[in-house]
Every structure is written in structure tokens, then in C-alpha cells.
Amino acid sequence: MLKKIDSNLIVHLIGWLSSEVCKKLTQLFPIKQKNCYKFPIAGYGIAHDVKSICWYNCRLIFRLCTVCAVMTSLVLSRCRISRNRTDCNNTSIPENMLIPGLALCIAAFIGLNAGSAIAEEKSEPRINVEQLKKKAVESDKNYILRNVQEPDDDAGTKGYLVGDTGHFPGDFDNLTRLMESHQNPLSAITPDWLDLAIEHRTRYEAFDHGFTSAIPDSSDNQQIHQRTRFLFEINRKDPLSFTFELTDMRAPLAEYGQAGSPVFANHFDFTQLHIDMKTENFFRTGLPGKLEVGRMVMDFGEGRLIAGHRFGTLTPTFDGVQLTVGSEIKGWGLRMFGTSPVNRKATELDDFSPVTFFSGAQITNRDIAWANVDMYFFQLNEGNKLRKRNISTPGFRLFSQPTPGYFDYEIESMYQFGEVNEAHYFAHRHHGEIGYSFNTSMPLRLIYLVDYASGDPDPNKNFDFLFAKRRVEYGPTGILGVFFPSNIFSPAGIRMTVSPTPTVSFMMSHRAFWLADKKGAFVGTGLQDTTGQAGSFIGNLFDLNLRWNPKFSYWKRMSFDIGYTHLFKGNYFDKVPDGPGSRDTNYGYTQVTFKF
Numbered sequence: 001m002l003k004k005i006d007s008n009l010i011v012h013l014i015g016w017l018s019s020e021v022c023k024k025l026t027q028l029f030p031i032k033q034k035n036c037y038k039f040p041i042a043g044y045g046i047a048h049d050v051k052s053i054c055w056y057n058c059r060l061i062f063r064l065c066t067v068c069a070v071m072t073s074l075v076l077s078r079c080r081i082s083r084n085r086t087d088c089n090n091t092s093i094p095e096n097m098l099i100p101g102l103a104l105c106i107a108a109f110i111g112l113n114a115g116s117a118i119a120e121e122k123s124e125p126r127i128n129v130e131q132l133k134k135k136a137v138e139s140d141k142n143y144i145l146r147n148v149q150e151p152d153d154d155a156g157t158k159g160y161l162v163g164d165t166g167h168f169p170g171d172f173d174n175l176t177r178l179m180e181s182h183q184n185p186l187s188a189i190t191p192d193w194l195d196l197a198i199e200h201r202t203r204y205e206a207f208d209h210g211f212t213s214a215i216p217d218s219s220d221n222q223q224i225h226q227r228t229r230f231l232f233e234i235n236r237k238d239p240l241s242f243t244f245e246l247t248d249m250r251a252p253l254a255e256y257g258q259a260g261s262p263v264f265a266n267h268f269d270f271t272q273l274h275i276d277m278k279t280e281n282f283f284r285t286g287l288p289g290k291l292e293v294g295r296m297v298m299d300f301g302e303g304r305l306i307a308g309h310r311f312g313t314l315t316p317t318f319d320g321v322q323l324t325v326g327s328e329i330k331g332w333g334l335r336m337f338g339t340s341p342v343n344r345k346a347t348e349l350d351d352f353s354p355v356t357f358f359s360g361a362q363i364t365n366r367d368i369a370w371a372n373v374d375m376y377f378f379q380l381n382e383g384n385k386l387r388k389r390n391i392s393t394p395g396f397r398l399f400s401q402p403t404p405g406y407f408d409y410e411i412e413s414m415y416q417f418g419e420v421n422e423a424h425y426f427a428h429r430h431h432g433e434i435g436y437s438f439n440t441s442m443p444l445r446l447i448y449l450v451d452y453a454s455g456d457p458d459p460n461k462n463f464d465f466l467f468a469k470r471r472v473e474y475g476p477t478g479i480l481g482v483f484f485p486s487n488i489f490s491p492a493g494i495r496m497t498v499s500p501t502p503t504v505s506f507m508m509s510h511r512a513f514w515l516a517d518k519k520g521a522f523v524g525t526g527l528q529d530t531t532g533q534a535g536s537f538i539g540n541l542f543d544l545n546l547r548w549n550p551k552f553s554y555w556k557r558m559s560f561d562i563g564y565t566h567l568f569k570g571n572y573f574d575k576v577p578d579g580p581g582s583r584d585t586n587y588g589y590t591q592v593t594f595k596f
Contacts, residue, residue, distance in 0.1 A: 173299065173309040175199045175231055178595060185557070186596050195233040198596045202226050203561075204253075205478050205589035210580050211567060213526035215256065217581030223479045224253035225264060225313055229271070239279055243292075245272035249313060258479070264313045265346040271317055272296055282325050287332070292322045295342065300335070300362055301374050301397050304412060304431065304485070307469040312477030316467040317342040319352040326364075333364040341467075355383025360393075370400045374412075380466065391418040391425065391464055405439035420460045427463040429453040429485055431473070447495045449473065449511070455487025455520035457530060462486040462523060475511075475541050476565055480587045482541065486523040489514045489536075507545040513538045515572070527576050534575035540568040561591040 178184045179197035186196040206222035215221055227249050234242040248268040251259045258264045274294025282289030297308030297317055309315050320339025326332045338359040340352040360378035374397035382389040395414035402408040409432075416427045435447040451473060453463040465485045473493075474483040493511035500506065518536035521528040545563040550556050567585040574582045 173297070175229060175309075175595060179231055179233065184595060193234060193236045195235075197229075197231045199229045199231075199593065200227070201591065201593045203478065203589055203591040205476075205480070205587070207480055207585055207587035209583040209585045211482060211525060211569070211573070211585050212580060213578055215580070217583040217585070221255055221479055222253065223251050223255070223258060223264070225478065226250050226252065227313070229309075231272075239277050241276045241278065243272050243274050243276065243296075245270070247271040247315065249315075251313075260346050262344040262346045264479075266315075266344055266350070267347050269345075269350050270295055271315060285325070287326045289323070289325045292324075293320075295319050296322060296339075298322070298337065300376065302410075302412070302472075303469040304429075305376075305378060305393065305395070305414065305466045305468050306360075307467060310469040310477070311471040312469065312481070314344070317344075317350070318358065328364045328366075330366045332367075334361070335364075336361040353383075357381045372399050372401065373397070378466065380464075387420050387460060388422060389418070389420050389464065391416050391420070393464075393466065402435055402437045402445060404437045404443070406437065408435045408437070409433065410435075414463075416464060420464075423460070425461055427454045427456075427461065429463045429465070442501075443497075443499045445497045447497075449490070449493035449495060451485065451488065451490045451493070453485045453488050453516060455515060455517035455523075457517065457519040459521045459523075459528070462520060475509075475543050476563060476587060476589065478589065480565065481524060482567055482585070483513055483538075484523040487516045487520040488523070489516045503549050503551050505547045505549075507543070509543045510540065512540050522572070522576070525580075527579065529576045534572050534577075534579075535570075536572065537570035538572050539570035542566045542568070557595050559593045559595075561593075562589070563591075564588045 175184075175197050179187050179195045184197050186198060190196050203225050204223075205225070206220065208220045209217035210219045210221065211217070227247065229248075230246040232242075232244040234244075236242075246268060247266065247270075249264070249266040251264045254264065272295055274292045274296050276293075277291045279289045281287070295317055297315060298306050299308050300306040303310070307316070318337075318339035318341055320337060322335065322337040322339070325334040328335075338357070340354065341356055341358055342350045342352050344350050358378070358380050360376060362374060362376035364375075365373045376393075376395055378393040380389055380391045380393070393414055393416050395412065397410070397412040399410035399412075400408045412431045414429045416425065418425050430450075430452045432450045433447050435445055438444040438446075453465070455462050463486045468485060469477075470481075470483070470485060471477055474485065475481075490511050490513050493509065495507065495509035497505065497507050515522060515536040515538060518532040518534070519528075519530055522538065543563070543565045545561065548560045550558060565587040567587070569582050569584055571582075573579050
């Protein structure tokens, strides 16, 4: 009778089983030619035939299973099995094995894929994509040629440099676009009616010399945060489709009770669960339309009021209905929704707020290149809990798209009125920027920014940023998040972005911040001087970010980020009652993201 499980035996057993499963994949899921041609394999050209492409993706699954087997062996090595009982001292990975285990997994994944890609690149010649298109046309075969292109795992990098004004890598959802365009390996091997994508992000971040009443400058803070997303889209019968997303957020290394906070943790819950009905001719208008019913995430404009997945750890979700007509990319577009915000819980299933309703509409137009327009109106009605907010938020956004060799601009104004805690409420927020994109071989862009969000001695009357994201304009969020768009004024800010190579992007920004009302609260920190004697100058924020997006082999399924931020504290921290101290804050993070 075995008294101990040999971890090596487990690894070999799982590896053998996964190999056998892979051998049967092409038999279980017959794949048409058009599916196999949806993306180039390994970044070095198109394979010769369907079988080689499908088998190449099958090997990817085998490698993933091998990596999982390594992690399994680490867990099982802690378990002892005897004749009468099973005794696992710790069913999770031991604390002293966590970092080596992660390093081993990453090394195994990279080594297996890179080595295989190099070997196969030598054995398979390149095929020109244009020649493939021409050949397909001549043979009159129905290949999806529009998808025969190198997948861009992070199109946001382009926007971050010369595209949409507020886009910042990792601060908006790119996984859905990759999946629906079949530029990820999992969607390419699934049947026509099923799209599948997986994303995992791990970030380590730390700062010294706190800046809040809870974390003074004599204390430090660090965290490892992990986010894993499983995204499915089923298109079994037109015009209906079904979207299903599971998201798992955890903080295995955290301080100050953050591991159990719903701001940082949401263990394996539904982020999206909705059924859609699509049409290409909405009520004979000639415009496409889509009706979504269920749980969803929403992004509007640059996310200054409503945004979904982001750099930070909080993803707002909503239960309700959304109608989209037209397009937000060209011509006219209309979006209307009626929802209830979802209550996020760290270790339990999320549920919706039965007494809170959030609705709104947005009209967009992209006909004039130098004057793109967004106009919107949002309504929040909160029941007998929290602050009883009944707030209306109309606003507009006017901007031009950045173009090399030209200036561009963006103006967005938001106004709020209504009642908070049954008291009259009015607030407003404004954002402006002027940018110039240099027409150089290395895309370079400079931007001057101005931000204002109103404040008041009564914290309930500060501008309410609703479900906004703030990474690109207010610095890193996560465990840092120094500034919120509420009772804040930043008249002087500059941001530079440059891409020295097609796979590397660099961002540097510097901004100075004051309180909009010096008697009001420094939102998010627990600090306030109701006398105003502490002044209004909070300090300067210096922010650096470097991102590498490999474009070869399976490295292109990964992106790497490293960043540093320095808060130069102003005299406000010296004078505010119960201040945290005036020593500057240093923050750094490193992050890796996988997309399959």
C-alpha cells in the first residue's frame, strides 16, 4: 500500500492524459478551413494546411496542461495518504513555495513554447499573406481573409500613443475584441458557434510612507493581486447570442485587511451573463442594433463616469437592459440602458441592488473628423441606504482623434444636480487637453492636461464620479490611488508617450494638484481641514510606465508592465489635522498579463 504519492508520477500521469485528450481534439471538434485561417500561428507565417494549424493549437493546450501539472505537484507534495485517512496540512500552495512555484510555471510555459516555435520556424517556410489572399481569390474559396493578419494582443498601445486620447494599456477591456476577431488561439480552435478567451493578470505593487489617515507615512503597504477572466460567447442561432464571463480576483499577499475587502477581492463570480439579440437593420433604419438583457459591464467614452475592466481592482457590473443602435466608431450611435448596480462581495456571489437604479442614454457622432461628439444623460436613484443619492448627470465630450503631424484636443464637461441625503445637490467636473503627435519613426505624443472637479465643506456635496476609472489622468490605482476626480483641481499637467520599438511603449507624466475647496475633504484619504488653514496644495505626482508587448512565438500572448510613481507631498500634509506626515511616497509595481 502506498504511503506517499510521488509528485513526479502525478506530473507524468496528468501530462499523458492531456496528451491523449489533445490527440482527440481534431476528431471531436471538426474545424473548417476558415476557422484555422483566422490568425497566423506563432507569429512567423501561415502554416501550410489546416491539419498543421489545428495540431499546433492542440500542442498549446498540452503545454498549458503541463504547466498546470507542475502546480498540482507542488500542492500534492504537501499531502500524505495512508490506509485509513487523508491528511493535507495545507490544500493550497505553501507560502514559501508560492513565488518559486509561479516562477517555475512561467519558465516552463515560456521554455516549452519558445523552444517549439524556434524549431518549427526552421522547418516551415514563411508564406506571404498577400500571396495567400491572391491564391484564395483565384480559387474562389471562402476564407475569412479579413482575419489573416497578425493579432494585436494590445491594440490599446496604439491608442495610448496616437489613438484615442484617454486610452492607457491595461486600463480598458481588450479581451472581448480579441475574442470576437478570433485573434486569440482558443477562439480559433473552437467551433463556429463558440468563442472563448482567457486572461490572467498578476501584479505586485508596494509603496512606502502612506498618505491617508489609515496608513500614515510611518507605514508601508504591499500587495500581490491576481485577476483571471474566462469569457465565452455562444452564437448558436441567429439573431441570438449568449455572453458569459467568470472573473476571479484575489489578493494572496495583502495588508490592512485588503484580502477580504470587496474592493480588492471577488472570488470566482459572474461579471457578465447576458443574452443578446442583434440585427443589421434596426427598424428599417439601415443601422445595426443590439439588445442586451442580463448582467453586463459598460464603458462610455473615456470612462470618466462609467467604465468596466481597468488597471485597478474594481470592476462595476450591472443587471438590466441595454440597447445599442448605430456605431460609436463612425456615423451616428445611440445607447440606452436601465440597470441596477451589482453589490460586490468578496467571498459570496454578488447580487443586485433592488432599491438602486441606474439608467441613461448617450448619442455619438463621428461624421466630422475635427469635432467628434458624445452627449449623454445618466440618472442614479439610490434607495434607503448609503447616501440616498438621487443624481442627474448630463454632459458632453468634444474631441478630435490624434493624427501624426497634427494637434488634437479633448473637452469634456459633466454637471450634476438633484438630492443627496434629502439635501439639494449641485456639482460639476471638467477635463481638457491639447496634444500633438509627432510624425516620426518612433511615435511620440505630448499632451497638456487640465482637470477640475468641484468640492464643498460638506463631503456629500463633492462631485460624484459614479463608476469612473482614473488611471490615465490621476495616476496608478490598485493599492495607491492617491487622487479621485472629486474636490480636486489640476491646472498644470503634462504627459509624454513614445514607442521606441513596435513592441515597447513608454509613458511619463507630471501633474500638480490642489483641492478645489480647501475646506473640503481630500477624497479617499480621510483627511479634511474644515477651517481651511492647511491650505489647498496637495502636491505633485510623477508617474512612469514601461510596457513590453512581445510579437514573436507565444510570447505575444503575454505583456509585461513595470511602473514607478513618486508623490511629492505639499504643505497640506504638514498642516491638516491628524495628518499622515510629510515624507514623500514612492510606489512601484510590476505586472504580467496572459491572453489565450
